[in-house]
Amino acid sequence: MFDRQATPQLLEELAHMPAVALLGPRQVGKTTLALEVAQQRPSLYLDLESERDRARLSEPELYLSQHQDKLVIFDEVHRTPALFPVLRGLIDQARRDGRRQGLYLLLGSASLDLLQQSGETLAGRIAYLELGPLTTMETGAEAADALWLRGGFPDSFTAADDARSLRWRQNFIRTYLERDIPQLGPRIAAETLRRFWTMLAHQQGGLLNVAQLARNLGVDAKTAHSYIDLLCDLLLVRRLQPWHANVGKRLVKSPKVYVRDSGLVHALLDIGSMEGVLSHPVVGASWEGMVVENLLTCAAPGVQGHFYRTSGGAEIDLLLSQQDGTLWAVEVKRSLRPKVERGFHSACEDLNPQHKVVVYPGKEIYPLGHGIEAMPLGELCRRLSTSR
Template identity: 65%
Template sequence: MIERHLLSEVLQGLQEVPAVCLLGPRQAGKTTLALRVAELIGGVYLDLESPRDLAKLSDPEAYLLLHLGELVILDEVHRVPGLFPILRGLIDQARRRGKRAGLYLLLGSASLDLLRQSGESLAGRVRYLELTPFFVLEPTDRPLEALWLRGGFPESLLAETELQSFRWRQDFIRTYLEREIPRFGTRLPAEMLRRLWVMLAHRQGGTLNAAELARNLGIDVRTVNRYLDLLVDLFLVRRLPPWHANVEKRLVRSPRLYIRDSGLLHALLDIIDMETLLSHPVVGASWEGFVIENLIASAPTGTTFYFYRTAGGAEIDLLIVWPDGRRWAVEVKRSLSPRPDRGFYAACEDVRPEKQFIVYPGSDRFPVGQGIEALPLIELARLLQAQKHTA
């Protein structure tokens, strides 16, 4: 059992609010984490994709009343949307009895339905947390290169061989294309969806150009945008927004797109091993996306993330904005002798961040001039994590 970074936040949430909603992609480890919570504090677990467990909720109010006052874990709860009004009533009933926290742990692998359904019903009664696949601060005992190559999904990262890991990711992609995504009403054939996904992989870290994607696929822009929204809501793609500074410069205003898990990115591009990755044209963009995802996963709740780029080439790969308005600027380099680009200096003059970093694949931390530090990914991830405890 690898202790998940989010465990303490789930336990804290269950002490403070009636319901905690744990979101994240399929196979990220939500069920394992929930069962660990049940081991620690007790609880009843129901998998709502299991006919046997679903049958227990043929009269959901009566069943849940039997367990009112103890933790009930509902896995894939968005599959039964009619539960949310019932949960609201039971939470209010428990409050009147003096039980104000720790009633429900809800698990969901798709944010769009879950948030729409629970938004009104459970407003003010639920805390949302996102469980990512494994990231750099979690004790997997796997080297950084393996985490980058294979990605953070447990079955992929912990596979015995590179080939087994690669095949697991291929199966995962196929399952999403053929089973998961069609559940949400998309009418595109699975092969066309795969082509779009592969196009995104080749454009890793590029700015969104929906018209170009639509033209290459022979479909309309609205369909492309709807499918991109779905991939974002399924926690598979990240749309990193641009930061709009109050400066008299022409800024890039389209978001950047990243396949969130580096292992899925590599599977889409048929990259099986590190040798192939290091010689592939996507290696720099892959490393950049991997760094960005790990830093975002390491930061405290409430932190926001952007990129910054002007038409003149001033650029910050990741701009971290703290809840109090402070800004940290991050440039990502694959070189073992990292030096900031001229565009990074220019962007920092515009944005005026409190701290400036270059993340590179080496192991030492050292200054590179003008207040900029070069450091390994894990070092900056720890700095971000430390901010959680000082906030």
């Protein structure tokens, strides 16, 4: 059992909002977290993939009106879009009765469907939270290598050995392709989407070139765009947008693309051991992707993540912008003796960030000169989480 970073924020939102949507990929721990919350108050759990629970909602307004004194948890809520207008009416009635918070907790595995459905009917009545895979703050810094190799899905991370973890991730990918995605609507051949997903793993952390991906896959650019959109909506892939600022330089405009979980990167590339990762060309990009996801998760909410790159070679791997305008420039190095390159110095001269950090796989914090610190991932995660 892990203490999830999202727990305090989830409890806070439930204390102030009538409905909260907890979004994240399948098997990431949404149900476990919801059931932990349910132990703290009268609650009702409904799994909308269960025929029995869906049958209870054949007359949803009548059924739910009998449980207005409870927190009602709907798992996989995007499977019943007709429920959202009913929830709106019940929430409005509860507000008139003086009950304004903690009525409904909605769990969903796809952001696009849930956001569209709830956004149209529950505007002003719902808060959104995202639960991603485990981070180094949740697993402990001593498990950083296992987290990198196996990824942050709890069942993969806690598997008995690396081989079993790899099989779990391979089955996870197959289930998504053959079962979950078709249930969400798109009719895409599983093998085609697997090839596309694998291409993204090979290009982990690279600039997104949809035209090249489309040519490699033998589809048009519009279709390739739709595949990217789908994997992003399923919270499996991230497009990291470039930083745009008036700095008088020619800036790269294409986003960088990451498969969000390092364990899935390795499974897509059939890498099952640490030796396999360290000898594979993806090693640096895989480590960078894991660091980026950890930092964005620890720094959220309210912090915006970008990268910075100019045509002249100035570059920052991750630029974190706090709500007060404070900038953190983060360089990622998979080396115990990290060296800062000229491009990072040039980028910092352009942007003048308040904090300059190189994340490396060591255990000590030490200065690198020019106001730059070398720092373990866990320590930077801790600092970002306390700077909210």
